[in-house]
Amino acid sequence: MEDIVQLQYALDTFYFLICGVLVMWMAAGFAMLEAGLVRTKSTTEILAKNIALFAIASVMYLLVGYYIMYSSESSILPSLGFLIGGENALDEVLAGGDEAPYYSNRADFFFQIVFAGACMSIVSGAVAERMKLWAFLAFAVVMTGFIYPIQGAWSWGEGWLDEIGYSDYAGSGIVHMAGATAALAGVILLGARKGKYGPNGQVNAIPGCNLPLSTLGIFILWMGWFGFNGGSELKISDVESANNVAQVLVNTNMAAAGGLIAAMIVSRILFGKTDLTMTLNGALAGLVAITADPLSPSAFAAVLIGAVGGVIVVFSVLGLDKLKLDDPAGAISAHGSAGIWGVLAVPLTNADASFGAQLIGVIAIFAFVFIASLIVWSILKAVMGIRVSEEEEYEGVDIAECGMEAYPEFTSAKK
Structure with a gap:
């Protein structure tokens, strides 16, 4: 019996870790997607932001974030004690009981x-250039260390949203809407890129520099999402859990497909052309939409849920442009x-x-994250400024902020 328990423990821990690696790989997807959707003169900075934010998220979540989010007494989700030599989790498993953990606490x-890193990555593309x-980076410290974990504790940390029945399997609201809400607060204070909106209300397209790179980014995100949603089942070592994981992965894939196809069709109808950027964001919207519950729907229902997300993202991008809220990556x-949509x-x-309960969750998460983020952005604006000068923006944030260009031969030749 002890050997079986140890085998299950090892299998679930390994599965959990591999899913975590897949989600970490999504950081590369966000970086590639955003790097392709900005101009050549903004590429180096967007890459610097994406790799630095993941490092900051890792440190801040270690220092305070994990404790804030999961500080309640629980043998499955303990506080930071395990990081400084706490009780061996396997001993708890072998002791038996319904509350024994299925996997290493360090894997969790x-x-x-x-x-936490994925949540902050969403902000990067919206405030680009x-x-x-x-x-x-200063905002990333506060977002990953405090804002994200506080609202996450309300549901995943067995807080008040969990008590009223709010359901968010892998984080359509807790991760994705929270990141987009923080981005929205930043975009409002930051303002649009120069030349994006004309004096008479016209919207001027600012094309991205590398759509092949953005397409690669979506493929990476699509792949990483199997870990994002699949890992949220938490284990795989029994028949029910294994079947659940299979269902989750099928639905995740089908929702992405539904979102992509729907966005492609809508963009063709609206613009008379097939807009690749809308198509890519359609796949992303489908993935986000199904994340709140990738287990319960049938595969066809997952296609429909993703498709609605794909339709929503097209009209949302157009709506934000009408409001003159400039989001280069369409992240919001x-x-x-x-x-x-996914939560509801x-x-x-x-x-x-x-x-x-779902509506209360949406309102609570949005209100808290927006107000907290607006306060933090406002403090940063007053203390150090959040926007580069007009001259630096024209020259490019790569030179202004990083002192180097991503494509020096290409940009030099153009000059």
């Missing part, structure tokens, strides 16, 4: 770290608008969820 900690690098729409769609296929 690693899995939670990469979620005009934000100071160090202002962004793909993660925020589609994230809200849970009761459609999950009889244990209620629309009232």
